[in-house]
Amino acid sequence: MLLHFISDLLRNPELQRQFSKDPDGAMAKANLSEAQREALHKGQLESVMKLLKTELASLEMFAVVWVKAVVQVNSATPSTGSCGNTVQLSVAGDFFTTGTFASLKMSGMDVPAMTQSVENPGCRGSVLHCTLNLPSNAPIGVYDLAVVNPDGHYGILPQAFTID
Known part of the structure; x- marks a missing residue:
């Protein structure tokens, strides 16, 4: 280079x-x-x-060299789901890479999502598409959404998703 x-x-x-x-x-x-x-x-x-x-x-290269790939989580759609259901979740943000995964977090409870795809990987304006299988015994309430890249960089959107 x-x-x-x-x-x-x-x-x-x-x-x-x-x-x-x-x-x-x-x-x-x-x-x-x-x-x-x-x-x-x-x-x-x-x-x-x-x-x-x-x-x-190349924004991915720029992010690695200058910005250190700061993962930013901006929004999640939809923002609610019911216990026992499956939700197709789209997460918008910056610098999600191939292999990124997401998880809902609340008081020691983690609900991992299964990654389907990442649009615009390594750049601003990334979109993570994933599937959430909401357990029937998941605590009802408001969860933070964590998005983690394979290199360990992550971002959190507080109070991003509600399980009802």
Whole structure:
């Protein structure tokens, strides 16, 4: 990745020596694309900036590098369900990734949801589609909704769902 290579080149004296001695070898070792190597080799600032912009345009990469993938849970639809029923739940938020899962939580009680799909994974405006099987013996009341990514980042929407 070009951003990492430039960052390493600025901070790492050994990489600076390698790059001075054999720029093509150092760039190839970093797995830079031909366009990236050409732009750096020729010192084409405009081309380098354009390539960096393309990398940063990937919100998932941007989130990992800069935002640290802050999971935000904005809403849940529907927001109610009855004991013993199955609910198709859609959860809107930011930076849900593939493999994300959700769970309702209240006073030590967890009701896990089965993930069906994630729209717009790794980006703002993600939507998690899941199925909630509400146990017939689930305590009636208001639950928080937790959404957890496989990397451990999570978000909670307090009082998001009511079991009646």
